[in-house]
Amino acid sequence: MAEVANFKAIGTRPIRPDGVEKVTGRANFGADLNLPDMLHGKVLRSPHAHARIKRIDLTKAQAMEGVYAAISSADFPQEVTSSLSRNILARDKVLYHGHALAAVAARTPRIAEEALARIEVEYEVLPPVLTLDDAMREKATLVSEDLRTNDDENSPPSNIAATQRFERGDVTKGFAEADVIVQEEFRVPSAHQGYIEPHACVATSNPGGRVTVWCTTQGPFEVRSATAGVLNKTVSDIKVIPSEIGGGFGGKTVVYFEPVAVRLSELTGKPVKMVMNREEVFRATGPASATLCKIKVGAKKDGRITAATAWLAYEAGAFPGSPVGPGCMSVFAPYDIDNFLVEGYDVLVNKPKVAAYRAPGAPQSMHAMECAIDELAQKLDMDPIDLRLKNAAKEGTIAPYGPKFPPIGLVECLEAAKRHPNYVNKTSEEVGRGVAVGFWFNIGMQSSAEVNIAEDGAVSIMEGSPDIGGSRASMCLMAAETLGVPYETINAHVGDTESTGFCNLTGGSRTTFATGLAVVKACEDVIAQCKARAAMTWELDVEQVDWRDGQAVPKPGVNIDVEPLSLADIAKTMSRTGGPLLGRASLNAQGAGACFSVNWTDVTIDRETGKVDVKAFTAIQDAGRAIHPAYVEGQMQGGAVQGLGWALNEEYIYNENGVVENASFLDYRVPVASDMPMIDCEIIEVPNPSHPYGVRGVGETPIVAPLAATSNAVRDLLGFRINDLPLSPPNVLAAIDAAD
Amino acid sequence: MSNFGYVAPSTVEETLAVLQRATDQGQRTQILAGGTDVIVQFRSLDSSHRLFVDIKSLKETNDVRIENEHIFVGAAIPSGVLNENAELKALFPGLLEAADLIGSTQIQGRASIGGNLCNSSPAGDTIPALIVNSALCVIATSEGTRTVPSEKFVTGVGRNCLAAHEFLLGFQIPRPSAGTGDAYLRFIPRTEMDIAVAGAAVSLSLNHEGICERARVSIGAVAPTPLLVSSAAEALVGTTADEDALQQAAQACSDAAQPITDKRGTVEYRRKVVGVLCRRAGAIAKDRALSNRN
Numbered sequence A: 001m002a003e004v005a006n007f008k009a010i011g012t013r014p015i016r017p018d019g020v021e022k023v024t025g026r027a028n029f030g031a032d033l034n035l036p037d038m039l040h041g042k043v044l045r046s047p048h049a050h051a052r053i054k055r056i057d058l059t060k061a062q063a064m065e066g067v068y069a070a071i072s073s074a075d076f077p078q079e080v081t082s083s084l085s086r087n088i089l090a091r092d093k094v095l096y097h098g099h100a101l102a103a104v105a106a107r108t109p110r111i112a113e114e115a116l117a118r119i120e121v122e123y124e125v126l127p128p129v130l131t132l133d134d135a136m137r138e139k140a141t142l143v144s145e146d147l148r149t150n151d152d153e154n155s156p157p158s159n160i161a162a163t164q165r166f167e168r169g170d171v172t173k174g175f176a177e178a179d180v181i182v183q184e185e186f187r188v189p190s191a192h193q194g195y196i197e198p199h200a201c202v203a204t205s206n207p208g209g210r211v212t213v214w215c216t217t218q219g220p221f222e223v224r225s226a227t228a229g230v231l232n233k234t235v236s237d238i239k240v241i242p243s244e245i246g247g248g249f250g251g252k253t254v255v256y257f258e259p260v261a262v263r264l265s266e267l268t269g270k271p272v273k274m275v276m277n278r279e280e281v282f283r284a285t286g287p288a289s290a291t292l293c294k295i296k297v298g299a300k301k302d303g304r305i306t307a308a309t310a311w312l313a314y315e316a317g318a319f320p321g322s323p324v325g326p327g328c329m330s331v332f333a334p335y336d337i338d339n340f341l342v343e344g345y346d347v348l349v350n351k352p353k354v355a356a357y358r359a360p361g362a363p364q365s366m367h368a369m370e371c372a373i374d375e376l377a378q379k380l381d382m383d384p385i386d387l388r389l390k391n392a393a394k395e396g397t398i399a400p401y402g403p404k405f406p407p408i409g410l411v412e413c414l415e416a417a418k419r420h421p422n423y424v425n426k427t428s429e430e431v432g433r434g435v436a437v438g439f440w441f442n443i444g445m446q447s448s449a450e451v452n453i454a455e456d457g458a459v460s461i462m463e464g465s466p467d468i469g470g471s472r473a474s475m476c477l478m479a480a481e482t483l484g485v486p487y488e489t490i491n492a493h494v495g496d497t498e499s500t501g502f503c504n505l506t507g508g509s510r511t512t513f514a515t516g517l518a519v520v521k522a523c524e525d526v527i528a529q530c531k532a533r534a535a536m537t538w539e540l541d542v543e544q545v546d547w548r549d550g551q552a553v554p555k556p557g558v559n560i561d562v563e564p565l566s567l568a569d570i571a572k573t574m575s576r577t578g579g580p581l582l583g584r585a586s587l588n589a590q591g592a593g594a595c596f597s598v599n600w601t602d603v604t605i606d607r608e609t610g611k612v613d614v615k616a617f618t619a620i621q622d623a624g625r626a627i628h629p630a631y632v633e634g635q636m637q638g639g640a641v642q643g644l645g646w647a648l649n650e651e652y653i654y655n656e657n658g659v660v661e662n663a664s665f666l667d668y669r670v671p672v673a674s675d676m677p678m679i680d681c682e683i684i685e686v687p688n689p690s691h692p693y694g695v696r697g698v699g700e701t702p703i704v705a706p707l708a709a710t711s712n713a714v715r716d717l718l719g720f721r722i723n724d725l726p727l728s729p730p731n732v733l734a735a736i737d738a739a740d
Numbered sequence B: 001m002s003n004f005g006y007v008a009p010s011t012v013e014e015t016l017a018v019l020q021r022a023t024d025q026g027q028r029t030q031i032l033a034g035g036t037d038v039i040v041q042f043r044s045l046d047s048s049h050r051l052f053v054d055i056k057s058l059k060e061t062n063d064v065r066i067e068n069e070h071i072f073v074g075a076a077i078p079s080g081v082l083n084e085n086a087e088l089k090a091l092f093p094g095l096l097e098a099a100d101l102i103g104s105t106q107i108q109g110r111a112s113i114g115g116n117l118c119n120s121s122p123a124g125d126t127i128p129a130l131i132v133n134s135a136l137c138v139i140a141t142s143e144g145t146r147t148v149p150s151e152k153f154v155t156g157v158g159r160n161c162l163a164a165h166e167f168l169l170g171f172q173i174p175r176p177s178a179g180t181g182d183a184y185l186r187f188i189p190r191t192e193m194d195i196a197v198a199g200a201a202v203s204l205s206l207n208h209e210g211i212c213e214r215a216r217v218s219i220g221a222v223a224p225t226p227l228l229v230s231s232a233a234e235a236l237v238g239t240t241a242d243e244d245a246l247q248q249a250a251q252a253c254s255d256a257a258q259p260i261t262d263k264r265g266t267v268e269y270r271r272k273v274v275g276v277l278c279r280r281a282g283a284i285a286k287d288r289a290l291s292n293r294n
């Protein structure tokens, strides 16, 4: 078990610094900014899933009263040929229904809409490629005529953009040793991140070529480099100011129209605002990949896994770049397996380019593996947690993706699950229960932080991580703990790309870990300066001064009779002791600790309608250290609900022409509050040795296990497995009827 | 910028005059009650110019009159207000539950059953419940009022029998006889904030021996308009509305349904589920009827 640490601030649950602004509606989100003389930009989107653009005629739109500019990809630097630039505005082909191909800026949003209707486009409609099976078959229609697998000049054009393969040991031998083998195929549909706030931005440019972009994003520095890339500018030409963000979940790590707004602003000399509506968000922004996963696992009678193989195909959408890589790397991550083989395929289809969604790639492949493990438990007549304990990865296990695990908390989570009253209480006849394990790597990357001390001792943190899940509160708590001052005296600010040091995006569950590390180090810098100033005041050596409970004190044994100097005391006189107190740190954080979880779902099923109701859900997860436990639980609960939505009702319904028929929250069914039980949480703390307080990222792992946990619960109750998601009423009823 | 006109007449006569004048001038009008369909549709589907005629503050459209033979319920009363009326709730629990299914608490502060019927969606939740209760639609016209049985009101998807210069005042519903009970159930994949994949309402009256003497069954979301299913009613009349009879009524509903496959459900699924809902609603209606026998 983790050592019991004696913290003052860490582990408490104070109100977040940005809370009042948000609950009173004062916080400014992406669409809230308006500038004088501002124009409104709108995008023309393809009515076809796949078509060649033969002609775009903008003249009628440009001629309209109130229209200031109408543009297409021809108005962008042609030497830039990246997928990103062709996703932002299509070049020669439109590749999915809703693909942007032209844009206008006008005095009002309505005039802009009307101008779009006057743009004439001539298409040669092509057959769309809509499924993995169609895309991967021989002689498939090609989404991109010049794409070759793994960029291999010698192979014929294909929809398979890339393949992966890694292995260990000898799977043939491993399967030969197995007493039981499970072999199954699983399909998981695309799911949208479903953030409540649609994409929005305002761009303004000056005649000297300098540009400012306000937008809702997880990564202002990434927006800056992406926008510079598409426009062939240098990053220093562009300043990006992030707004408050109304959810991202990975979907706000990419740019869709910021470069378009900049171009429109350059052409008109006015600020240009662009805001998507919900339908555009569904049709044109990245969902998670739909997948087909084939799993084979063999084990001895005692449950020890002898071999496993995974064949994983991920839809990339219209451009290469599905998260099949992390899907492959995570599929067997919770287990210590000697013999395995993993193959992955990144496959183009005529659908929007996929984007990251919480633990990108893991929910799909791990759904397959965790269902297969459940089948194995059935065949072996073993408790599903005991089977997992038998094979669980622990400190020292070589992860399937290469490194040796440092301390990790999977075994601790499994043991906590076995003891948990929700697990000890067996279910009644009408209730099915399913267990699954979740995992995510987490990342470190670059962060910077400045800690400014005001003349009254108040602490102001400046950092660059947009606050999606309460990270300002966590920064303040870590600063309070490090400096030894009250939480209430600290505030945290998210800067723009010119007011704070470089910072990678809020993603990969890195913020509390990596930006938190920078904040702690910046606080340590402040402490060092405070000690120096106390030493100066007391005419001591800096080595003779300690920092204890928020005060400079002489070290034990130093013979001097002085009152301790608090941060406020030192701040009061700072003009006389060397000027402002400002701590700084910048780093490329190493050692983000992997995060494991165990979840179980209890369900009932209406056998006449096929409706699955989630009656109870328990999430146990290793947080390393929960800086602000309420926000850790918030991540666990939010991820669970998103995972349950994916398992139960979320899916894109495409017609045969590749048009999404349910591009609204009415028919794209994320769970509503009354669909969900209370998500019970238990936080396990196995500290990450690479962080001063033991933090691991916690934001992504929670979405991984609910998919298989729910499938396994349905299997438990029905007595047979439904391999494919979603477990929506029509699908479940059809399976029940087929089984009768 | 505004793409609409707005008037809120204070009497029925004035409302009719406004409608008549606009119609004569070839101007498009639209009645506005709670606006929970109107405003959403105006924003997202069709924003062509029109004059909104707000009838939600008229005395007549807000009236509730509980009399010996009939009960009058104003067209514009919000579902939330209706559901606070204990007397109505005791008389027509199924109808009031249907109104209580609409949207959420916020939506129910505005959404009316008149608006639900006049929107004339195949999936409107209160329509089958109005039909099984034999509600007559009371329509204001320049000649006075005319009435139309609720099962005849809706004529197609989003279409109904109202002329441009008319509007709905409310519903005249016969007082249920002793031993009568009603119920409405719908199926949605979630718990709220969704559109019915299928719906079924049942009203039945039992005599002292517990024999069903009168029944009405109506189904929604499984045809272009809500349907009155007389074959299902016939399966119940003369029985004790036992399992067998309810199963036969369910089968009659599945047979009568003319569903389509769309994003909300398949033909097979809707056919099956509408029968299940009929059977379950029938059982609830029967329980209510039994407890209403005095």
Ligand SMILES: Cc1cc2nc3c(=O)[nH]c(=O)nc-3n(C[C@H](O)[C@H](O)[C@H](O)COP(=O)(O)OP(=O)(O)OC[C@H]3O[C@@H](n4cnc5c(N)ncnc54)[C@H](O)[C@@H]3O)c2cc1C
Residues within 6 Å of the ligand: B030, B031, B032, B033, B034, B035, B036, B037, B038, B039, B040, B055, B061, B075, B076, B101, B102, B103, B104, B107, B110, B111, B112, B113, B114, B115, B116, B117, B118, B119, B123, B124, B125, B126, B162, B166, B167, B168, B169, B193, B194, B195, B196
């Ligand atoms: C979030 C949300 C959830 C919803 N959920 C449901 C649901 O679960 N079930 C459901 O059935 N509906 C649902 N609806 C639709 C809508 O709320 C209902 O149809 C509601 O009953 C409409 O009533 P209203 O008073 O708001 O009508 P309005 O929007 O004012 O009017 C609806 C239509 O009827 C016409 N009209 C209204 N009153 C009269 C009248 N007296 N005479 C003539 N014409 C009239 C209007 O011109 C318009 O065409 C939902 C809507 C929203 C926005």
